Amino acid sequence: MEKVSSKEKMKTMKKGATIKLPISSLETIRNNVSLLNAKHYSEGKKWKSESFKEKGIVIVTRTA
Structure with missing residues (x-):
């Protein structure tokens, strides 16, 4: 599992990419x-x- 400094990771994701994060940070x-x-x-x-x-x-997915 990834640590939640997730906004930066989400921002740099390529289209179609996914990351798994702990539900405690929902x-x-x-x-x-x-x-x-x-x-x-x-x-x-x-x-x-x-x-x-x-x-x-x-699971966060970059869809477009």
Whole structure:
């Protein structure tokens, strides 16, 4: 699992890339995804997050 200085990692992700992060940081991760989507909208960049409670992880994907 990665440590959550995740915003910078999310920002530099290539299209189609994914990272796994601990579900304990779900709120921060979702906030970061939302902020990045708003900030980089005009550049056509987009991220999404999906949580898996049973595995205890959140997967962030750069979709565009």
